[in-house]
Amino acid sequence: MSNEEAPIQQQQPEPEKTPEPAEPAPGPADEVQRSAAAPSADHAEEKSHTFRALVLTGHGGYDKIKLQVKTQMMPAGSGEVLVRVKACGLNFADLMGRQGLYDALASPPVTMGMECSGVIEAAGEDVVDRKAGDRVIVLSSSGLWQELVVVPADQTFLMPDAMSFQEAAALPVNYLTAHMMLFEMANLRPGKSVLVHMAAGGVGIAATQLCQTVGRVTVFGTASASKHEVILQGGLSHAIDYRTKDYVEEIRHISPTGLDIVLDPLGGSDTQKGFGLLKPMGTIVVFGAANCVTGQKKNLLAIAKTWYNQLSISTLKLMQANKSVCGFHLGYMKDLALIRNTMETLLGLYVQGKIKPRIDSTYHFEEVADAMRRMHERQNIGKVILLPEPKKEEEKEEEKEEEKPADVSAGPQEEEEAKPEEVKEDQVQEEKDGKSCTGVRNKKEDN
Amino acid sequence: MSNEEAPIQQQQPEPEKTPEPAEPAPGPADEVQRSAAAPSADHAEEKSHTFRALVLTGHGGYDKIKLQVKTQMMPAGSGEVLVRVKACGLNFADLMGRQGLYDALASPPVTMGMECSGVIEAAGEDVVDRKAGDRVIVLSSSGLWQELVVVPADQTFLMPDAMSFQEAAALPVNYLTAHMMLFEMANLRPGKSVLVHMAAGGVGIAATQLCQTVGRVTVFGTASASKHEVILQGGLSHAIDYRTKDYVEEIRHISPTGLDIVLDPLGGSDTQKGFGLLKPMGTIVVFGAANCVTGQKKNLLAIAKTWYNQLSISTLKLMQANKSVCGFHLGYMKDLALIRNTMETLLGLYVQGKIKPRIDSTYHFEEVADAMRRMHERQNIGKVILLPEPKKEEEKEEEKEEEKPADVSAGPQEEEEAKPEEVKEDQVQEEKDGKSCTGVRNKKEDN
Numbered sequence: 029m030s031n032e033e034a035p036i037q038q039q040q041p042e043p044e045k046t047p048e049p050a051e052p053a054p055g056p057a058d059e060v061q062r063s064a065a066a067p068s069a070d071h072a073e074e075k076s077h078t079f080r081a082l083v084l085t086g087h088g089g090y091d092k093i094k095l096q097v098k099t100q101m102m103p104a105g106s107g108e109v110l111v112r113v114k115a116c117g118l119n120f121a122d123l124m125g126r127q128g129l130y131d132a133l134a135s136p137p138v139t140m141g142m143e144c145s146g147v148i149e150a151a152g153e154d155v156v157d158r159k160a161g162d163r164v165i166v167l168s169s170s171g172l173w174q175e176l177v178v179v180p181a182d183q184t185f186l187m188p189d190a191m192s193f194q195e196a197a198a199l200p201v202n203y204l205t206a207h208m209m210l211f212e213m214a215n216l217r218p219g220k221s222v223l224v225h226m227a228a229g230g231v232g233i234a235a236t237q238l239c240q241t242v243g244r245v246t247v248f249g250t251a252s253a254s255k256h257e258v259i260l261q262g263g264l265s266h267a268i269d270y271r272t273k274d275y276v277e278e279i280r281h282i283s284p285t286g287l288d289i290v291l292d293p294l295g296g297s298d299t300q301k302g303f304g305l306l307k308p309m310g311t312i313v314v315f316g317a318a319n320c321v322t323g324q325k326k327n328l329l330a331i332a333k334t335w336y337n338q339l340s341i342s343t344l345k346l347m348q349a350n351k352s353v354c355g356f357h358l359g360y361m362k363d364l365a366l367i368r369n370t371m372e373t374l375l376g377l378y379v380q381g382k383i384k385p386r387i388d389s390t391y392h393f394e395e396v397a398d399a400m401r402r403m404h405e406r407q408n409i410g411k412v413i414l415l416p417e418p419k420k421e422e423e424k425e426e427e428k429e430e431e432k433p434a435d436v437s438a439g440p441q442e443e444e445e446a447k448p449e450e451v452k453e454d455q456v457q458e459e460k461d462g463k464s465c466t467g468v469r470n471k472k473e474d475n
Numbered sequence: 476m477s478n479e480e481a482p483i484q485q486q487q488p489e490p491e492k493t494p495e496p497a498e499p500a501p502g503p504a505d506e507v508q509r510s511a512a513a514p515s516a517d518h519a520e521e522k523s524h525t526f527r528a529l530v531l532t533g534h535g536g537y538d539k540i541k542l543q544v545k546t547q548m549m550p551a552g553s554g555e556v557l558v559r560v561k562a563c564g565l566n567f568a569d570l571m572g573r574q575g576l577y578d579a580l581a582s583p584p585v586t587m588g589m590e591c592s593g594v595i596e597a598a599g600e601d602v603v604d605r606k607a608g609d610r611v612i613v614l615s616s617s618g619l620w621q622e623l624v625v626v627p628a629d630q631t632f633l634m635p636d637a638m639s640f641q642e643a644a645a646l647p648v649n650y651l652t653a654h655m656m657l658f659e660m661a662n663l664r665p666g667k668s669v670l671v672h673m674a675a676g677g678v679g680i681a682a683t684q685l686c687q688t689v690g691r692v693t694v695f696g697t698a699s700a701s702k703h704e705v706i707l708q709g710g711l712s713h714a715i716d717y718r719t720k721d722y723v724e725e726i727r728h729i730s731p732t733g734l735d736i737v738l739d740p741l742g743g744s745d746t747q748k749g750f751g752l753l754k755p756m757g758t759i760v761v762f763g764a765a766n767c768v769t770g771q772k773k774n775l776l777a778i779a780k781t782w783y784n785q786l787s788i789s790t791l792k793l794m795q796a797n798k799s800v801c802g803f804h805l806g807y808m809k810d811l812a813l814i815r816n817t818m819e820t821l822l823g824l825y826v827q828g829k830i831k832p833r834i835d836s837t838y839h840f841e842e843v844a845d846a847m848r849r850m851h852e853r854q855n856i857g858k859v860i861l862l863p864e865p866k867k868e869e870e871k872e873e874e875k876e877e878e879k880p881a882d883v884s885a886g887p888q889e890e891e892e893a894k895p896e897e898v899k900e901d902q903v904q905e906e907k908d909g910k911s912c913t914g915v916r917n918k919k920e921d922n
Contacts, residue, residue, distance in 0.1 A: 131795070212756050213799055215662040299790055308810045309659050311799075314790040341788070343746055343761040346802025348578070352660055352758075353800055355793025363755045 076101045079175035080416060082393055084136045087128030090397035093140065102178050109158050109181045110150040111166055115197035115390075116173050116414040117143040118399050119230070120293065120316055121359055125170075126400070129317070132359040133170055141173030141414075142359065145187065145196030155181045163187040165196045167204075167367070169359060173393070175416040182364065185371050188379050195378075198385035198411035202230035203374045204367060205315060205358050206238050209291055212366075213354040214311040218243040220288040223279065223305065225298065227264055228255040228409040230385075231315070235291055236263050237383045248287070250275050258409050262386070276301050286310065293317075303341065303351065311352040386410030392419040523548045526622035527863060529843055531583045534575030537844035540587065549625050556605050556628045557597040558613055562644035562837075563620050563861040564590040565846050566677070567740065567763055568806055572617075573847070576764070579806035580617055588620030588861075589806065592634065592643030602628045610634040612643045614651075614814070616806060620840070622863040629811065632818050635826050642825075645832035645858035649677035650821045651814060652762060652805050653685050656738055659813075660801040661758040665690040667735040670726065670749065674711055675702040675856040677832075678762070682738055683710050684830045695734070697722050705856050709833070723748050733757065740764075750788065750798065758799040833857030839866040 078099040086092045104110040122140055125133035133140070148162040158164070164184040166172055172179075187196045210216040216239065224235045227249025239245040240263045249264045256267040266282060268275045279287065288309075290302035293316035302312045341353050361367060377383045388408040391399035392415050399412050525546040533539045551557040569587055572580035580587070595609040605611070611631040613619055619626075634643045657663040663686065671682045674696025686692040687710045696711045703714040713729060715722045726734065735756075737749035740763035749759045788800050808814060824830045835855040838846035839862050846859050 208756065212662070213758075215659070295790065308808055309655065309813060311660075311801075314794060316794075317791070341790075341800075343742065343788075343800065343802055344764070346800065347761060347763075347804045348802070348807050350803055350808050351801070353788075353790065353793065354758075354798070355790055355795070356797055357794045360795050361755055361797050366756060 075103075077176050080393055080418070081139050081175070082141065082173035082396055082414070084126060084133070084138050084140050086136045087126065090126075090400055092126055092136070093396050093400075095394050095396070098174075102176050104150045104152045104155075104178055106152050106154050107180055107182070108152045108178050109148045109155060109164075109184060111144075111146040111164060111177050111179060111184070112149050113144045113146040113166075113172065113175055113177055113416050114193035115145050116141050116416065117197045117199075117201055117230075118403060118412040118414055119143070119201050120403065121201075121357070123400055123404055124317070130359065132357075139171045139174055141171060142169065143167055143197060143200045144172040144177070145193040146177075148184070149176075151181065157181070158184060158186075163191075163193070163196070165200055165371075167200050167371075173396075173414060173416075182368070185368075185375065188375055191378060194387050194390065194411075194413050195385045197413055198230065198387055199374065199378070200371065201358055202234040202385070202411065203238070203383065204370055205231050205356065206234035206291075207370050207374060208358075208361075208366070209313040209315060209354070209356050210235060210238055210289070212370075213313050213356060214289040214291075214352075216242055216245065216289060218245065221246040221248070221283055222289040222291065223248045223250075223275075223287050223302065224264075224291050225250050225270075225294050225302075226406070227251045227259050227267065229293070229403075229406075230408075230411045231291070231293060233259070233262060233386050233410050234383070238377075239263070241377060241382050246283070248275075248279055248282075252406065255409050276305060279305055289313070291315065303349075303353065306349070306351050308350040309352075311354060313354040313356050315356040388412050390415055392417065394419060522550075524623050527840055527865070528586045528622070529588065529620035529840055529861070531573060531580070531585050531587050533583045534573065537573075537847055539573055539583070540843050540847075542841050542843070545621075549623050551597045551599045551602075551625055553599050553601050554627055554629070555599045555625050556595045556602060556611075556631060558591075558593040558611060558624050558626060558631070559596050560591045560593040560613075560619065560622055560624055560863050561640035562592050563588050563863065564644045564648055564677075565843075565850060565859040565861055566590070566648050567850065568648075568804070570847055570851055571764070577806065579804075586618045586621055588618060589616065590614055590644055590647045591619040591624070592640040593624075595631070596623075598628065604628070605631060605633075610638075610640070610643070612647055612818075614647050614818075620843075620861060620863075629815070632815075632822065635822055638825060641834050641837065641858075641860050642832045644860055645677065645834055646821065646825070647818065648805055649681040649832070649858065650685070650830065651817055652678050652803065653681035653738075654817050654821060655805075655808075655813070656760040656762060656801070656803050657682060657685055657736070659817075660760050660803060661736040661738075661799075663689055663692065663736060665692065668693040668695070668730055669736040669738065670695045670697075670722075670734050670752065671711075671738050672697050672717075672741050672745065672749075673853070674698045674706050674714065676740070676850075676853075677855075677858045678738070678740060680706070680709060680833050680857050681830070685824075686710070688824060688829050693730070695722075695726055695729075699853065702856050723752060726752055736760070738762065750796075750800065753796070753798050755797040756799075758801060760801040760803050762803040835859050837862055839864065841866060 076099055078097060081096050081098050083094050083096045084092055085094050102110055119142060121130050121142065124130040125140060144166050146164060146166065148158055148160050148164055150160055151158050158181045163186070165187055166177065166179050167183050167185075168179055171177060185200075210222070216222070222235070222239055222245060224232045224247060226232045227236060228251040232249060232251070236247050236249065236259065239247045246265045247263065248266045248268060249259055250268050250270040251259055252271050253269040256269070260267050266278075268278045286307040287305050288307055288311070290305060290310070290312040292299050292302045292312055292314045295314060295317035299312065299314055306312060346353065374383065386409065388410040389399075389402060390413040396414060399414055402408050403412050523546055525544060528543050528545050530541050530543045531539055532541050549557050566589060568577050568589065571577040572587060591613050593611065593613065595605055595607050595611055597607055598605050605628045610633070612634055613624065613626050614630050614632075615624075615626055618624060632647075657669070663669065669682070669686055669692060671679045671694060673679045674683060675698040679696060679698070683694050683696065683706065686694045693712045694710065695713045695715060696706055697715050697717040698706055699718050700716040703716070707714050713725075715725045733754040734752050735754055735758070737752060737757070737759040739746050739749045739759055739761045742761060742764035746759065746761055753759060793800065821830065833856065835857040836846075836849060837860040843861060846861055849855050850859050
């Protein structure tokens with residue numbers, strides 16, 4: 029089943045995707061589905077679709093993720109919807125999953141991807157609150173880095189009109205993680221102080237924005253110096269260059285009594301440092317083990333994993349310190365009702381203009397290695413986005429765009445770019461930092 | 476210095492209590508002080524006081540606490556007040572301290588006692604917000620089981636008019652502990668479920684009452700069957716007899732998805748069980764190690780302490796479970812501002828009638844062993860109170876009382892019993908349970 033040779037190849041459907049054929053829902057949904065699915069029809073048998081997917085073929089380096097072309101039936105069964113994916117989010121857990129350090133990801137071969145945005149093409153006949161044409165955010169444990177996905181309707185969330193597909197793909201994992209940590213676990217309230225490691229990362233930026241929805245919160249963030257200007261503009265109170273300074277000393281200098289909350293995606297010795305920085309009644313939330321991801325491959329990491337497991341804190345020590353230690357990982361989160369409620373809260377905050385995902389860069393599926401490298405090397409400021417459509421077509425579009433005046437508004441192809449000025453701002457920011465990646469806009473594939 | 480022979484003896488002031496002589500504050504405070512201090516004046520030199528104190532003379536069984544009579548000067552220095560103590564609270568930490576299991580208590584010889592209520596007799600000249608005659612609650616790390624205490628004024632809290640001295644002595648440690656755990660650490664909100672172990676204990680009753688200040692909170696409590704009626708009347712949703720039933724099974728039967736919050740004063744295997752009972756995003760707060768206090772003396776406990784220390788939870792396990800582990804102990808709490816704010820909140824709730832300490836029983840200083848035994852054997856429902864005044868005098872009063880009609884209101888001696896009907900209710904309850912202790916009322920010693 030696994031084939032690690034060809035970067036793009038035709039492949040049989042994976043074992044987990046062999047549902048019985050089912051009639052698509054009739055009525056208006058059916059009409060939209062047929063018209064939307066038309067572009068793929070040329071190379072598919074009746075009722076089957078051909079689409080691209082990023083498949084993890086084994087644990088290891090970047091080359092373990094293959095872009096494969098699948099041809100299979102994709103019926104939206106009971107309670108399900110078929111979604112044409114427009115943009116996908118890349119997360120640190122994906123890097124760990126590739127290396128075999130993320131237990132929640134099934135064994136290879138497995139299609140990766142925990143979050144995406146797209147348009148519903150068909151809905152199962154018992155699905156009442158979603159219909160073809162709905163723009164949705166999708167959350168899943170895996171399987172979303174794919175042009176077409178079938179998912180339970182209750183794992184989709186309607187996108188606000190003003191939200192772009194890239195923003196929609198950037199929002200769920202980072203903002204759910206930051207919101208649940210800050211408000212469910214750490215009980216963030218006015219006047220508190222918070223340390224956010226990797227403050228220029230997706231969760232870091234989400235946490236910084238969410239802290240600003242509460243009054244008088246002091247946010248400390250660690251990031252390399254080149255990112256400080258951007259993250260300070262984003263609302264961080266104090267940026268600390270962890271590469272040249274001892275962040276514990278820096279924080280003690282500014283806040284001698286310590287911190288109320290530490291958000292720790294690093295693990296290891298940083299967890300101990302964070303615990304030490306807490307005030308009485310303070311809370312540290314460990315939500316990752318980025319320190320384990322030192323090399324591209326797995327060999328070093330078995331050791332790192334063991335070392336990570338050894339970190340533990342006795343309840344007696346907690347009592348004597350009056351402190352809280354929490355663990356959070358959305359991938360292990362089973363409380364769908366809480367996720368849904370929090371998503372509604374987040375979408376409300378987005379509509380109110382209180383949060384806005386920052387897109388660092390976009391990469392096409394075939395550039396997934398570059399995308400992962402950018403995150404692995406901590407070059408990103410904000411979210412790294414993967415685009416399902418092939419680069420080739422996109423480049424043609426770009427060439428056409430360049431022949432037009434820069435501010436001519438695009439046709440229906442670009443309706444998902446509801447706030448083009450925001451994207452421009454991001455692009456300007458990236459140029460300022462001298463670290464701009466492709467920065468391409470996502471396009472409708474199916475027009 | 477330590478003398479373990481005589482239960483009552485004259486003793487030199489302890490090393491920690493040898494302040495320089497200082498003039499008491501002049502003016503009205505001075506007047507009240509003199510009149511209040513008059514009864515002790517017969518056996519004291521000028522400016523010195525003679526008073527009773529419960530002193531821990533070594534770690535071990537009940538006999539290690541001696542009632543001693545001290546004669547020493549008690550000047551209220553800068554920022555301090557001299558308080559005549561009316562009632563003292565007994566806490567589980569006192570049992571652990573006696574056994575040498577509570578690091579926050581200084582080495583013997585040391586006067587015990589973390590909470591009391593009383594009347595200010597004198598205030599240091601720079602104390603502006605306290606004056607002689609003020610009825611106050613006092614909190615300290617130790618030293619309050621004494622007829623007269625000198626404490627920092629900012630460790631005193633003015634008692635509401637309606638509050639009795641016994642209630643005042645019962646409130647601080649238990650209610651501060653319960654409030655901080657539920658609202659600072661565990662983020663209690665409407666609709667949540669809470670497990671309270673030792674639900675008939677001081678913290679258990681405080682937590683049950685505080686849960687009821689929030690809407691729709693389901694409170695599970697463990698206690699022996701004989702106490703169920705009382706604690707269910709107090710607002711508990713489900714009482715579980717931990718002696719005859721597996722509380723984990725019982726709770727799983729009622730709430731298959733588990734609990735949001737577990738308050739764990741037990742430690743050991745119960746911490747593991749509590750952790751297992753948590754829902755995703757659930758929080759366990761460990762605030763004691765009552766399981767360590769198995770015997771009266773220390774020999775078993777060194778082992779227990781080691782075993783207790785071994786309990787630990789890795790951050791990886793926390794992440795995979797999406798859970799929080801907190802430790803709380805008021806005795807290790809250094810954030811006085813938070814304690815003061817929480818006390819103000821609690822006193823407000825008392826005035827609003829939303830919380831009310833339940834007095835289980837009262838014991839005179841010389842009966843401290845009986846008081847500790849009652850708590851050690853988990854016979855209490857609510858707070859066990861220690862009274863500084865000698866039993867002998869009190870009994871005479873009781874005899875006099877018996878000659879009067881039962882409901883004749885007492886003179887100024889009993890002004891502190893603002894709600895005598897509540898005390899009566901407690902006494903009835905104790906009789907119903909067949910476990911009544913002396914149940915005496917506290918009297919003004921200095922009339």
